[in-house]
Amino acid sequence: MKRALITSATASQHSESPVWEGVIARYARYLPVSGATPIVTLKEGNTPLIRVPNFVHACGGKFELWLKYEALNPTCSFKDRGMTMAVSKALERGTKVVICASTGNTSASAAAYAARARIRCVVLLPHGKIALGKLAQALMYGATTIAIDGNFDEALRIVRELGETGKVEVVNSVNPARIEGQKTAAFEICDHLGRAPDFHFLPVGNAGNITAYWKGYTEYFSDGRIAALPRMFGFQAAGAAPIVEGRPIEKPETIASAIRIGNPASWHGATNAIEESKGLIDKVTDEEILNAYQLLARTEGLFVEPASAAALAGVIRCAKNHLIPENSVVAATMTGHGLKDPDSALKTSGTEPLIVAPKKEAVMKVMGIY
Ligand SMILES: *Cc1c(COP(=O)(O)O)cnc(C)c1O
Numbered sequence: 001m002k003r004a005l006i007t008s009a010t011a012s013q014h015s016e017s018p019v020w021e022g023v024i025a026r027y028a029r030y031l032p033v034s035g036a037t038p039i040v041t042l043k044e045g046n047t048p049l050i051r052v053p054n055f056v057h058a059c060g061g062k063f064e065l066w067l068k069y070e071a072l073n074p075t076c077s078f079k080d081r082g083m084t085m086a087v088s089k090a091l092e093r094g095t096k097v098v099i100c101a102s103t104g105n106t107s108a109s110a111a112a113y114a115a116r117a118r119i120r121c122v123v124l125l126p127h128g129k130i131a132l133g134k135l136a137q138a139l140m141y142g143a144t145t146i147a148i149d150g151n152f153d154e155a156l157r158i159v160r161e162l163g164e165t166g167k168v169e170v171v172n173s174v175n176p177a178r179i180e181g182q183k184t185a186a187f188e189i190c191d192h193l194g195r196a197p198d199f200h201f202l203p204v205g206n207a208g209n210i211t212a213y214w215k216g217y218t219e220y221f222s223d224g225r226i227a228a229l230p231r232m233f234g235f236q237a238a239g240a241a242p243i244v245e246g247r248p249i250e251k252p253e254t255i256a257s258a259i260r261i262g263n264p265a266s267w268h269g270a271t272n273a274i275e276e277s278k279g280l281i282d283k284v285t286d287e288e289i290l291n292a293y294q295l296l297a298r299t300e301g302l303f304v305e306p307a308s309a310a311a312l313a314g315v316i317r318c319a320k321n322h323l324i325p326e327n328s329v330v331a332a333t334m335t336g337h338g339l340k341d342p343d344s345a346l347k348t349s350g351t352e353p354l355i356v357a358p359k360k361e362a363v364m365k366v367m368g369i370y
Contacts, residue, residue, distance in 0.1 A: 020046045023081050023184040024088065030187065030219060031085065031180050040087045040117045042074035045184055049192045049331075054299040055312070061319040063328040066197065068189055071304060071337035075137060077258075078185060078209060078335050079109035085181030086171040087113040095169040096120060099162055101155035102172075103205065103258050104134030105336055110171050111141035122168070124148055124155040131257055131305070131341035151252065153263045156206075173208025174265045182209055186216025189331050196226040197331035199324060203310035204234040204243065204270055204281065205259035209333065211269025214277065230331070232279035234270060235314035237307075241283035243270055255286045255344060258307035258336060280323075284313035290348050292316055293338075303338030303345070311335075 017025070022041030024033055033039070048069045056065045070078035087110070090098055099122045100110045107123035107130075114121030123138050127147035138145045148155050156172060163170035173179060190196050196217055204210050210232060220226045236244055237254030242262055249262035264270065274281050293309035295316075296302050304312075311332045318324050338345055356362040364370060 022084055023181060024084055027184045027187055030183075032177070033085075033088065037088055037092045038117075039084070040091060040113055041084050042080065042112060042116060044073045044080035044084050045188065047072045047185075047188070049189060050300075050302065052296070052300045052302070055296055056319075058295055058299050059316045059319045061315075061324060062326045063319075063324050063330050065315065065330045065332065066189070066193070067302065068185055068331060068333045069302065069304075070185065070333060070335050071308075075105070075108045075112045076133075076337035076340060077105040077109065077305075078182065078333065079105045080113070081184055082173065082178030082181040082208070082212070083109040083113045083171065085177040086110075086169075086175050087117050087119075089177045090169045090171065091117050091119065093169070097122060097168045098171045099159055099168040100124070100171045101152060101159040102130075102134075102138075103152050103260055104130045104138075104340070105258055106172060107143060107145070108134050108137035108141070111138045111143035114143065115141045120144070122146065124159055126151045126155060126260075129257055129260065132343060133337075133340035152206075152261050153248075153252075156265065172265065173206055173211075179208055179212045179215060179266075179269075182212035183216030183219065185333065186213045187220060190217070190220050190226050193329065193331075195329070196220070196228060197230045198328040199233055199330045200230040201233045201235065201311040201314050201318075201330065201332040203256070203259050203307045203333075203335060204236050205240075205261045205264065205307065207234075207243065207264040207266035207270035209335070210234045210273050211266045213333070214269070214273035218276075229277060232273045232277040233314060233318065234274065234279070234281045235310045236281070236283045237289065237310055238283045238285045243267060243281050244283045254289075256289055256306040256310055257341070258305060259310060280318075282314065282317070284310055284317060288313040288317070290344075293344075294348055297338065302334065304334045305336040305338055305341050306344050308334045308336055 023045035240252030252262035292312035
């Protein structure tokens with residue numbers, strides 16, 4: 001009775017159940033799980049795919065843009081799709097401690113799923129470079145939270161070395177279970193649209209997600225569920241664009257802290273996805289990222305974090321350069337919630353509340369009505 005919350009993979013293999021039980025239950029037949037796998041889920045996945053015509057109009061495009069709003073996962077980023085798999089598999093192997101390096105969202109997700117599984121979680125973060133909401137999550141879920149005086153790449157190196165001791169299980173996307181879980185977002189998009197998009201845009205940091213989406217699309221294609229594959233378009237931040245530059249970046253810099261990575265673990269997965277899909281990898285400046293970030297919020301009422309907006313900055317760039325033919329079906333992944341990084345939001349909005357006396361006339365005056 002110790003783990004009453006945890007079911008096994010076969011117990012929920014009725015994947016067409018009308019009640020959403022998380023990505024493993026829904027897509028078990030595409031995942032390396034069995035009846036012996038204890039499923040640790042917070043009912044991640046099943047996120048909305050939202051069409052954004054106002055945004056497309058504002059950037060002068062004539063295509064359909066659909067945003068996979070991963071902000072509505074349990075810890076408010078797509079990382080939960082991979083983490084339900086990584087922590088379930090860790091538990092199946094009898095792991096007692098999971099560990100990760102993180103720019104913030106992986107640690108939030110690992111901490112939550114470890115709490116659910118009642119195992120220990122240790123997270124290594126680059127000191128002073130984590131968005132406030134993400135740090136609050138790791139601490140609140142009870143992870144042992146360690147800030148290193150270094151960047152993400154250095155934290156990941158240490159974590160990989162610790163993994164080799166066999167005493168802890170690494171739940172970064174170097175763990176293949178993470179990629180397996182994350183590919184379910186591609187399945188959901190195809191299930192929703194009844195086809196694959198023509199283009200798929202996403203931000204690229206450690207490059208696990210672009211690798212996972214491509215795996216998902218190609219598996220659905222092999223299975224005859226979609227008739228064509230999308231072209232994968234990845235975007236890095238200009239100050240942290242190792243794949244675009246073709247070399248590791250020692251001191252990556254960008255406002256988009258989730259993709260502030262100089263030596264991506266899934267580098268090859270990303271280049272493979274781009275080559276095989278006849279896609280593209282490019283970089284966008286922080287200015288373009290912040291512009292897209294604010295434009296989405298103001299034209300569509302969707303608040304994402306700066307890293308997610310890198311994909312949108314890419315859409316704007318491609319629309320301007322006429323790289324997206326008319327009537328194309330375009331998908332973009334909104335990787336994380338805007339509320340995770342309130343500092344960036346407050347700075348970017350460039351406005352402050354209007355402070356007035358507690359009188360009707362005073363409010364009318366600042367509204368400009370008399
Ligand atoms: C992790 C993350 C990314 C980057 O994903 P990778 O798989 O590392 O390329 C982008 N945006 C957000 C919000 C993230 O949390």
